[in-house]
Amino acid sequence: MADKPVLSVSIVTPDGRVYEQKGDFLIVTTSYAPMGILPNHVPVLATLKVDEVRFKHDGEQDRIAVNGGFIEFSNNVATIVADSAERQGDIDVSRAQSAQERAKKAIEKAKAEKDPDNLARAEVALRRAINRINVANH
Known part of the structure; x- marks a missing residue:
């Protein structure tokens, strides 16, 4: 039986990597609308609004404040490049x-x-x- 596909998410800023995790479901707010990304989603390249990024993994949900930027997603890897970003507990x-x-x-x-x-x-x-x-x- 094949392993269940997972998403790999990385958030980077000019100051370096802010977040990296593997999990099940990513939610971002693009300049057009909120977007949910599950494993095997079609490739995406989109600009992001100032909003939170939510990522579900291991029964938990992480929240990261992202201040603009863009997301690139393909082959179950999401990379978010943001002007700045802070994890919920670091704010x-x-x-x-x-x-x-x-x-x-x-x-x-x-x-x-x-x-x-x-x-x-x-x-x-x-x-x-x-x-x-x-x-x-x-």
Whole structure:
């Protein structure tokens, strides 16, 4: 009897590998929609939104806050290259909450000054902070 196929997932950032695991089911949020990947899924290359990556293995589920990037999947190997990523247990919630407050203030300032470039940067910073907080609190 053949062995059950498994997924191999690796998340890397410019600072190095953040996560590596083998398991059953990967969930990512692409720029189009959430996507679930099971073993033997068709090849995929897609950009990722600022959101959590969930990976099920050995009856557990890992959550990783991913800040953009892309996923490449083929031959049961998923590689996620992200601007930054943090495992659920590594997230400093108070630091993320401080970043959220700074981003909110920056958004208000950019709106008052009618500065679309700073507004866009502040909105991305806010999404990243909220993502980190949400992943940490699951």
